[in-house]
Amino acid sequence: MRVALACPYAWEAPGGVQVHVRALAEHLSRRGHETLVLAPGTGPSEPGVVLVGTPVRLRYGGTVAPVCFSPRSALRVRGALRAFAPHVVHAHEPFSPSTGLFAALLSPAPVVATFHAYAERSGLYTAAAPLLRPLWRRLRVRLAVSQTAAAFVTARFGPGVRVVPNGVDVDRFRAAAPPVGGRRLLWVNRLDPQKGFGVALEAFVRLARDLPDLELVVVGDGRDRRLLGGLPAHVRARVDLRGAVPHEALPAHFAGASAFVAPALGQESFGMVLVEAMAAGVPVVASDIPGYREVVRDGVDGLLVPPADPEALAAAVRRVLEEPGLAERLRAGGRARAEEFRWEAVVERVEGAYREALEPPRG
Amino acid sequence: MPGPGPELWGQLADLRSVLSLRATQWLGMRLPRPVGLRAAELYHRLSYPASRAQRAVVARNLARVLGRPPGDPLVQRATRECFRLYAQYWYETFALRTMTPEEVDRRFRVQGIEHVDRALEEGKGVVLALPHMGNWDAAGHWLCLHGYRVTAVAEALRPREVFELFYRHRRALGLDIVPLVPGVRVSDVLAERLARNHVVALVADRDLTGRGVAVEMFGAPRRLPSGPARLALATGAPLSTCSVYTAPDGWRCVIAPPLEVERSGDLREDVARLTRSIARDFERFIAAAPADWHMFQPAWDGEPSR
Numbered sequence A: 001m002r003v004a005l006a007c008p009y010a011w012e013a014p015g016g017v018q019v020h021v022r023a024l025a026e027h028l029s030r031r032g033h034e035t036l037v038l039a040p041g042t043g044p045s046e047p048g049v050v051l052v053g054t055p056v057r058l059r060y061g062g063t064v065a066p067v068c069f070s071p072r073s074a075l076r077v078r079g080a081l082r083a084f085a086p087h088v089v090h091a092h093e094p095f096s097p098s099t100g101l102f103a104a105l106l107s108p109a110p111v112v113a114t115f116h117a118y119a120e121r122s123g124l125y126t127a128a129a130p131l132l133r134p135l136w137r138r139l140r141v142r143l144a145v146s147q148t149a150a151a152f153v154t155a156r157f158g159p160g161v162r163v164v165p166n167g168v169d170v171d172r173f174r175a176a177a178p179p180v181g182g183r184r185l186l187w188v189n190r191l192d193p194q195k196g197f198g199v200a201l202e203a204f205v206r207l208a209r210d211l212p213d214l215e216l217v218v219v220g221d222g223r224d225r226r227l228l229g230g231l232p233a234h235v236r237a238r239v240d241l242r243g244a245v246p247h248e249a250l251p252a253h254f255a256g257a258s259a260f261v262a263p264a265l266g267q268e269s270f271g272m273v274l275v276e277a278m279a280a281g282v283p284v285v286a287s288d289i290p291g292y293r294e295v296v297r298d299g300v301d302g303l304l305v306p307p308a309d310p311e312a313l314a315a316a317v318r319r320v321l322e323e324p325g326l327a328e329r330l331r332a333g334g335r336a337r338a339e340e341f342r343w344e345a346v347v348e349r350v351e352g353a354y355r356e357a358l359e360p361p362r363g
Numbered sequence B: 001m002p003g004p005g006p007e008l009w010g011q012l013a014d015l016r017s018v019l020s021l022r023a024t025q026w027l028g029m030r031l032p033r034p035v036g037l038r039a040a041e042l043y044h045r046l047s048y049p050a051s052r053a054q055r056a057v058v059a060r061n062l063a064r065v066l067g068r069p070p071g072d073p074l075v076q077r078a079t080r081e082c083f084r085l086y087a088q089y090w091y092e093t094f095a096l097r098t099m100t101p102e103e104v105d106r107r108f109r110v111q112g113i114e115h116v117d118r119a120l121e122e123g124k125g126v127v128l129a130l131p132h133m134g135n136w137d138a139a140g141h142w143l144c145l146h147g148y149r150v151t152a153v154a155e156a157l158r159p160r161e162v163f164e165l166f167y168r169h170r171r172a173l174g175l176d177i178v179p180l181v182p183g184v185r186v187s188d189v190l191a192e193r194l195a196r197n198h199v200v201a202l203v204a205d206r207d208l209t210g211r212g213v214a215v216e217m218f219g220a221p222r223r224l225p226s227g228p229a230r231l232a233l234a235t236g237a238p239l240s241t242c243s244v245y246t247a248p249d250g251w252r253c254v255i256a257p258p259l260e261v262e263r264s265g266d267l268r269e270d271v272a273r274l275t276r277s278i279a280r281d282f283e284r285f286i287a288a289a290p291a292d293w294h295m296f297q298p299a300w301d302g303e304p305s306r
Helices: A016-030 A071-084 A099-106 A123-138 A147-157 A170-174 A197-210 A223-230 A247-254 A272-279 A290-295 A310-322 A326-339 A343-358 B006-030 B033-050 B052-066 B073-098 B101-107 B113-121 B136-145 B160-172 B186-195 B227-235 B267-288
Strands: A002-006 A034-039 A049-051 A056-060 A063-067 A088-092 A111-115 A139-144 A184-188 A215-219 A239-243 A259-262 A284-287 A303-305 B108-111 B126-130 B150-154 B176-179 B199-203 B213-217 B220-224 B239-247 B250-255
Touching: A002 A016, A002 A071, A002 A099, A016 A034, A016 A088, A016 A272, A016 A343, A034 A071, A034 A099, A071 A099, A088 A099, A088 A343, A099 A111, A099 A123, A111 A147, A111 A343, A123 A139, A123 A147, A139 A147, A139 A343, A147 A290, A170 A247, A170 A272, A170 A326, A184 A197, A184 A247, A184 A272, A197 A215, A197 A223, A197 A310, A197 B073, A215 A247, A223 A239, A223 B052, A223 B073, A223 B267, A247 A272, A259 A272, A259 A310, A272 A284, A272 A290, A272 A326, A284 A290, A284 A310, A303 A310, A310 A326, B006 B033, B006 B073, B006 B160, B033 B073, B052 B073, B073 B136, B073 B160, B073 B239, B101 B108, B101 B136, B101 B250, B108 B136, B113 B126, B113 B239, B113 B250, B126 B227, B126 B267, B136 B150, B136 B160, B136 B199, B136 B239, B136 B250, B150 B160, B150 B186, B160 B176, B176 B186, B186 B199, B186 B227, B199 B227, B213 B267, B220 B267, B227 B239, B227 B267, B239 B267
Parallel strands: A002 A034, A002 A088, A034 A049, A088 A111, A111 A139, A184 A215, A184 A259, A215 A239, A259 A284, A284 A303, B108 B250, B126 B199, B126 B239, B150 B176, B150 B199
Antiparallel strands: A056 A063, B213 B220, B239 B250
């Protein structure tokens, strides 16, 4: 089958949707499908990827999305789709003003759509809903990466969305080495207020007082990096800032971690990093918010704590570090849970959606 | 019976600041580093609880920088660290006087000195604009030890003894000091130093006149002095920004590439544009180490917005 995958965000920029589309294309071609990725971007082009135009940074919902909505990019999307003549067009975030929207609108083939995002509220989305309704009807099969993401869409457009979770390359993360030497707390995420970096630091400061061997490993970058510059020098010396890391290089950083912290404050639709940490066998302590709650079941494959509560986060990390048997139990539970998100299984469900889209519409 | 008048209290306060400065200088020049750092730490611990008003000022500044409310524990911690580093600054700045050049070299690491060298090859001097970060005296001293001729400006501090102590201190570090006193056009003196290919180092993150250039830093308006931009535009000297950070074993200094100086014909606009570029560099420097920013006056008017 020939499948065109449209990604709304700049191909070279870090982000969950890009990681998802890249891995999906890879797994589809492994199963013998022919794929073409359309995405904003300017970098050197890769085989099987068409970059449709220069991304612009659109500020929305507390983050900045590198999208591309120029008429030229629309023309390039149309041209590429005509030349490729796909059986199915798989548009990601078809309601973002970018490549996913153009691909869905201009597709010569049946359209499958995947919704990734979740926000507590979105006035713009609600306001635009009537305009987007014709497009909504055009989407032959609608997928969402989580219940949370699905609920966000169905609240505005009505039912008809199925959950096919994000996939994770479990084997790449499996190989991570178990903890050796001193105990390490791991952070992998953007350093944004929304991700709760301040909560993690505050919890670490509390833990560092009592646990002299504890270190904090920080993978990621963002404006909250400056919070590190305000730490007392002796605490700062125990933070290993590794900066932003390309997704391919990520698994190595999970090695040797004793616990993973993800105290995001909200606006998470899935929590891919949680699954990656679980696949790597690192016990997860995450905030109890909609997207994370779907991935981590408290006490089974990780611990959930109230968001924006450093004290609770520190206490939960301490439990993982000190309560006999807990870390091992969470490690095993996490690994088992991660298997449910294995790409090999997820991609079969996506294929099912493609087949369904190709069936003649009923009625 | 009338009590002592305000004049007497003023004189006593002056006397206190003179004596404590002299004591700090005396100790700084004599205590070996481990002892001096311990003493600074001890001083910090004893004096910190008593400095409520100043703490509130620093916390408001850092709240803006860190993007969190002043009461946030991370802001409070950064405030404490800021006072600790400031105490360390006082020991270290006087300790520089008795440090061997080899030790200064070992402790002071510089990145970007080639920008100064390249600028000086043109023979028009170079303007270095610095924020109050880490230890600016150490930067001046290091440059002097390496054969650069460095000119700096001294504020007209009161009382006179304090002014003189700093004047002599910075002269002893090798700096050429131009006092900011009425009747002298400092800009002319500095232009003349630049013509002699000096490095003119200006600490420029605080506008004392109220007539500085409006810039935005960390999302809020404030003013920066226009002096560095004016001087560079008037003389054709390149302008670089520079920052010093306190490191565990000394200092780390970063000199940025020269800023682009545009001449549109409208001097006021050119000064404003160049000063905004300085603000952007300063913002980056401060964000890298907020607690190392020795800013003990309100840096912004009003409260942070969140």
